[in-house]
Amino acid sequence: MMMTNRKSTLAALLGATALMLPAQVAISDGDSPPLVVEMPRQENTSVGVPPVSAPQGFVISIDGDAIAGDVGVRDVIRRTDVQLAQADVQVVYDGLGGTPRLDLQLLGGPRMYRAGDSLTVQSELNYPAYVERGEIRVVDLAARGGPQVIGVVPISPNGQMTITVPEGGDIALIHRVYDADGRFDATAPIPVTRVDRRANTDGVEEGTDQTALRRIPVYGGAVTVSGDNVPAGATVSALGEQIRPDSSGGFVLQRILPAGDYPVNVQVSGAGQNVDLTRDVDIPASEWFYVAVADLTLGRRTDGATGISETYQEGRLSAYVDGRTENGVEITASVDTGNGDLEDIFSRLQEKDPRQLSLRVDPDSLYPTYGDDSTSFDNTPTSGRVYLRIEREGNFVQFGDFEADLDGGTLVQNDRALYGLQGAYATAETTDEGEARARVMLYAAQPDQLPQRDVFLGTGGSVYFLERQDILSGTATLTAQIRDPDTGRILDTVELQPGVDYDVNYIQGIVTLARPLASTLDSGLIITGSDPDLVLVAQYEYTPTLTDIDGFTYGGRGEVWVTDQFRLGVNAMVDDSGSVDHTAVGIDALWRLNDDTYVVAEFARTEGTGFGSTYSSDGGLVIDPNPVFDELVYDDEARAARTGEALKFDARVGLADLGLTTEGSIGAYFEHRTEGFSSLDYQVLAATGDETLWGIYADVAPSDAFRYTVYADSYENDAGEVDRTIGAEAAVVLSERAILSFGIEHVDIVDPTPSAEQGTRTDIAARFDYALTETLEVYAFGQNSVAVDGLDRNDRYGVGGVYVMENGWSLAGEISDGSDGQGARIIAERDDGAGNTSYLGYELDAGREIDGNTVVGRDRGRYIMGGTRTVSDEVTMFGENSYDAFGRYRSFTSAYGLTYTPSDIWSTTVAFELGSVDDDFENVFDRTAVSFGLRRETENLSLSGRLEYRVEEGDKSGTAIDSETFVIATNATYIISPDARLVFDLNAASTETDDNIALDGEYGELSVGYAYRPTEHDRLNVLARYRYLHDMYGQRVDDTDENGPRQRSHVLSVDASYDLNEHWTLGGKFGYRISETSADETSPFEQNDAVLSAVSLRYHLVHNWDMLVELRNFQTIQAGTSETAALAAAYRHFGNNFKVGVGYNFGSFSDDLTDMSNDEGIFLNIIAKY
Template sequence: MTRTLHILTLLLLFGASASAQLQIITPAQDSTVSALTRQVVTAQSASGFDAELYVNGTFAQRKTVRTDGLVDFINVEVPQGPVEFEVRIVNPDGTPAFWEKRTMHILGGPTRIEMGLEKAAVEADGQSTVKGFARVYDQWNYVIPGDLYVTVGADSGSIVTVDADSSRRGIQIPVVNGLAEFEYRAGTGSGVSHVLVQVAQIVEQKEIYLNTPTEPFTLVGLANGSAGLYSAKGDRSQLFDDRSFPDGLTTDGRLAMFARGSIYERYLLTASLDTDRKNRGRYFRELDPDYLYSIYGDNSMLFYDIQTNRNLYIKLERDQTYGLFGDYNTDLTGQEFISYNRTLNGIKAGHQDKQWKVTGFGSLTDRRATQIELRGQGLSGFYDLGFTDITPGTEKVRIETRDRFHSEVLIRVEHKNRFSDYDIDYTQGTIFFKQPVEAVDHAGNPVYIMVSFEAKTGGAMSYIAGGRAEHHYSDQFTVGVTAVTEEQSPTNFTMLGTDMKYSFGAPLSLGGEFARSSTIDGSGLAYKLNAASNPVAGMRLNSYYRRVEAGFTNETQIGGRRELGTIKYGVGGDYVLTSSTKLLSDFYQTHQVNGQGGTNEVRSISAGVEQRIAAGFNGTLKVEDVRYDGTNPDTLQPFLETHSTLGTAKLDYTYTEKLKLSGMHERNLGSSPELTRPNATSLIGEYRVTNDVTLNVQEKFYENGGMMSTVGFSTNVMENTQAYGKYEIGNAIGAYRNQVSIGLKNKIKVTEDVTGYLGYEKTKALGQRVGEAATQDHSAYSAALEYLPKLPLKVATKVEFGENSISDKTNFTFAGDYRFERDFSFIVKYRGANESAKKSASYRDIEHLIAGLAYRPVDENWLNVIGKYEVKVDKNHYIAPFIDYNTSIVSIHAFIEPVQRLEFGLKYAYKASTENSVNFGATTNTNFYLLRGEYDITDDLNAGAEYRLLHQLEAGDRLNGYSIDAGYVVYRNVRLTAGYNFKGYKEQDLVEYALWSRGPFIRLSFKFSEELLGL
């Protein structure tokens, strides 16, 4: 009776409308947007009454209105997406008396990026800039306002916006008020630049057309010729080149020039000619920072506008059209079967506009394309490529992550650059990375190191020609054609293919590729068709069919050999049934020819459901049916035919925003449980320590005995990808071979200048799935510390340990540099590695030490000194007979100007080399001395003298040389030099020279420019 009177009173006080009797205060209004998945709902009503809260129609909490007329529902869990709160005032019998609703949106994760640029084209002058922006949307098309960083980069030019996190690749830009703003600066090469914006795995890109700028024409050159009349004595028949001890009249000359600038208004010409160009066996001559001296002590920089290993380079370009003769990459990389990426020297031309993209190339070469595939080991190296005939400068290194069940699916690719990402030793055929390369990613997918290069053959020159034409009929429809031919004996290699992409918008998109190759061994086809569809709201479908015949050949295709002799097809998708229910399904079939002459057949079909059960509770059910017929991964029997079904049930409970608890059960329902995951129950805990670091704990109990514990951290703060890390403690699991992949690559920012890196990876086969990429059991540990202030001292060090069933490995690296005021600089780099076999006495030690110093006083310039010390050690006891090699080199160069007009140049070098093997040992010690003095008599006349000595200590051999000369500027930029030269070789036991050459010489040098030539 009393409650009835209260309700009547309520009606009198607030009137007849429900909205007046009950009012939701918080959220304040409809369409409120929040990123928090825990909310507070506050309502106003008459005190003493019961109030219930419903979230999207599901009961959440029940409370009583306080005496102040307010009721607070605290810590209300809400799903991402649209949320409807309903507050009800209920009668004593539980029926609602009054109610009110309020809607809001809980932001989801990033699913789409909107990107804009203020200009579509700028001049490639190295100065022009373009402002850009990015907005990030969730799956319900709401703008994410902040608490997010986007990664921005460009394949040419640069992003000049301040980088919020320099430890990550790309430029990190915060989202502020829903907008991430950046600025792009054009480079100096015309063409098309792709500006990319990335959040998580979502990438959006736009093109900027870089037009040819107008540049003043510049030409610089040097021409010289020399002649000498020499008299030689001694036996020259054993000389590799008798010109080193000339006899009679000799002549020599060189013409070198460089030209760059605009011609015929908008055409940009870049050309180089050098009749005595060095390093012809090297492509793309970038400066090796340790080639001559490790440090020079000044701010000079060396870069190349010209890349060629021949005498002539020429390039003519206008906006997005160009033609060149020189070094180039073919860069046909956008497809799979018809990709063709090689480093060549020859001719190349290209054109691109909004509708067409055309490229053609041709070359004469004696190289062959080679590709090496290695699995990561959780270590930086050393990784042995198995080749020592790599053409320097041609290697292309990338890290690939592939789906463990679908090897054709490329999850992630990281292209690596020499010096910044890795070091390669062409002589030893080894590669060493700056960061460890994991064996598997956090989901157990295999990680591969792919190295492509041009291998020396020593054979005759042969031609290569090819090209690609791509036409964009519209934004939805693109067709491309690729053709390549290589001259081979007795039958040429040819490859021809086409590809297409067509989009009907959101409902359907299609993609396909068809290729045919032909070699002396036969021909083969490779083709695929992919379809993606969103037939109704909330549903996504993907399907594919692909076939690669065993006779198909493309040595430059990424992972191509792995796919030979395969037929694969499948379909999968998911459907958001309600706001709390999601259905998933997948089917695939694989047919592949195996090494025993038969085939491996895998068929898998699975179905599952993800369900939000109640506040804080989410469940997953999945059933997978697998058939396998083929080679046995356990090798106990040569072949295996099995059919099994695996059921998985998982329950997640979000206790707080930071703590999540889970339970999972896996059960084999088929006839061969020993060949799938063993029956097991797991308890899992995840605690988010910070926004970037999460602690993971798991205890796994196996039904037939045995258990395994895992403890670790996961982080997403390095390299724009989620790293992973767990430590496992467990006993032997018998015959079970279920792969548990565990690893860690965490970054710890100790101070502003000190950064630490920790790494741990372990893979253990405990129930290997048939049809899944196998990973060798191994462990890897790594730790690194960087101290990188601005000045004067910088230090970085790293230590790694690894082991597998075959060997143990240890790596240690150290690098540091020191600068004293502005005059003295010092740098040191050391890298050492050891690998020891477990089942034999075999081992290999590799060491490399480089130290450099420079004394370049700023206030006084009479003395300048640079020096270098280098040690290389390679003790390889894996080969028979073993080889131990050790070499040390010291080099010092000094420049002295004691008084004005008088200069001295001094150089000293020492090399010690030791090589040992079975019943063999050799040691050599060699000194080299060079002294040259010059005196400027007048501004146009100078005189100089030089002495050289090469001394081999063990044999006592001496190679002496001296010369005197005088030079005179006979005309502007024309210099005439005359002198006398002597060169002699003396053995230890001889009093006189065994071989010598001497005589007068004359040299004429001419420096010219466009101004001097009147251009």
């Protein structure tokens, strides 16, 4: 364990100032033959000036300044440099860093378009060489029966197109591009009749990506042409395309090109510019980057406290490779065993740590800055020590972090974020729609976290509180579902896009939607019965604090398109994660003629409890934990008996596909779920037994003036419950302003539960809509129960209207009265298309329930008010307040936020979330959450920070709660001069709680680093650091799982080196620690201050010898001890890839003042590197 610190010191001291020598160097070592070192070189990717005969035809330059060479060649280069400097143009080639991007931009600024408006769109992609054609699909996301494509418009890749916005409820555009084999990539839906909230680029290529589906294999090299300060009026062209600079004269154009030789011509003309440059770029078919290190240390050490000696063997293997073979196979891999006992070097590869991604390089053992402005990027995402991805044309095998992405069927699904093995294969042959003729995906993992699924009924607001806090970052997926409130049947599901439709605060567990989510959806029926529920479904991963996760999960999907219209698929998954034991297998078949005509059939079988879900009707203030599911989880017998099956059938036929000229469609569905069936969305329990649902419908429009719908729905279960509905409705257009609608519905309900409502009822209803003006519509409706047997009457009468104001406001309201009581709904909304939105409303829903409870007292309705406001280019605000007065149950939630961006270099965000519940019974509690963030970016300063605070107290579901969480994370970098840097970091967390959601404890670390690294006269180099560590968890020693010494420490350290000449370097280090330490959580703190000073002399002969002698002195203030020790080591290089060192540590202490272990002795260190 202690050798890690010594070797880190050696690595830093022996390799800090290596000199760069020519490619071939001969070094004489006394009488021995010279050692010749061949340094490998990469081929130049650009063609330079052809060689000419010496002594003319060459030029030597340093930092652009010529110091020798042919005058003619120097003049040519100088003229090119002048032209480049005037236009500030760069041509960069990256063989491995090109990432395909596809986007569709709406030109003209963000706004809300209406039917009949003209809209110009810009296709943007950086891989047109792989694309044959493009198209724009116009989709109505709110069409009856689900999203429908209502038009397809061809567009040239990277071209522009003007379209006319058609009629529809929620129009959006999807951009598709196709390759020569018919495979396609597609963007997510881009809103049109809603404001596109993405940043507007006004046609300037910014490198944004909206790809939702990627099937075109793209590999090659990325050529990027960029420039700044192009004069206004000048035109730029490169790679055969015209480039439009932005308002500041900057531009970026990137294209991914297949292997080959390409002349990259860059032209800047006009406005006094006349640049015409050509750079030849060779994109190789195969390219590799790799590094590998094997480190072996053998030694004998003595414990300074006990005097016991022992031998040890430690080692570490680490490697990284990223490259592509000539036949297009891309390989990315990394491995790091970590340093430790040699006998465990390979067994350590099985270890995984959820923090591994951020702790791959432990920042605590390094200086905050080394003064070289270096950055790092990890393209091997893994929670463990191994990552491997082998990919060719979209087919891949991967070991690391991934999303299960088990889709295709609706009965067996899995979208968990996992660590393990995943593989996918899709044929190059495609259907007419671009679908792979066959594909298969498999995965296997050992998760160390659990999934959570929270379901929220829409509150009319945009803020929702998840059940868990401090969830794993990046694991949340959100969907909006339409559900039948009586049967639970899912009518439609829409996946929401992160950053566009919602944002998640992973520390506090708060979801903020871009638009408010209502609780119900107007079904379009005249009968005002049970309108479909709108629910928000959030799935994410969390690590339980008191439960060990020890299990295995694996699964996969395979599918084949037998014909261009017929697909067969199978899904399977097994998840045995501690308290959860779930197995599911499903098969599905799809026959699809088009979007209007299709048939879907599915069958699934499950064993085990599944994962269940929570439910909340008030945005997460009170969450139903699904106690029936919890009972199953902890009852082994009940869990083992959980086996069930489900059968699902759904069909729809467009009348046009039957040869009829009448517009419309007919459809039917059937679902049967047996007791014990469990999936993400369904839990069939013993309370209901087997469940059966079926329905038929027809939606027909014989003419533009007449439309009718007939339907029948049925639900029944083994508990004897029956719910059947049959009805019909029609709408007649009387004139351009008037519409008359009428309908009839018969309901038959059977419920054997004592005192439950059952019987039959027949309702008739009518509604009259009239447009007084183009901006004002009014309506009146009435319904009457004409035949009732056992059920309550469902009479209701009311009036309403919609008014669209010229200033962008729209007002919708309705009041009614009937047998269930009074009802009212009013909502005012405004969206000016410039970032300002407002909404306020009131809803009184007769007969509603909260968490299954009816009203106690009088229901006074629910109030909602909120909006966003762009005060200026610098200030944006949002806020929302919701108050629910459901009899004795009262809840209040508030959310406020402000973002202040005075310039491109400065931004501040403040947010407040408040919640309160009081039902005078088992829920009386308050919740408060505060967030503050800031960012500042200048040429010399980079600053960012985040502060989160959350408090909950009171009684929740009859249990007292009292929790408080505080988190702060800040960092800053300041460039003092080209030779000096200053870095600041502060991270702290504090949690006090009486539940199992989060651990109690405190941790804080403050770090300030300084680096002096001159670029020219670099003989003197200085690194300095101040660190404050407040660790109440305890430092883990020797990789054990037990908490070790706790401490509160101030540590100051300074490292400096001075080159006496090209071979000899004098170094020094000073460290001072003021510390309070405790052996464990039960021991009292004791003062433990110390001072460390060291001086070293190093000899360095490039690729031959490295030697080090270091003297150290270590003093403990309270104990009054002083110890002086020495470290000596010598390394011999053998070629480019191998060196051997031997050394001796004469002391029993480390040069890391926060390390409280002892170590001394001899060691042999062998290093191989490639």
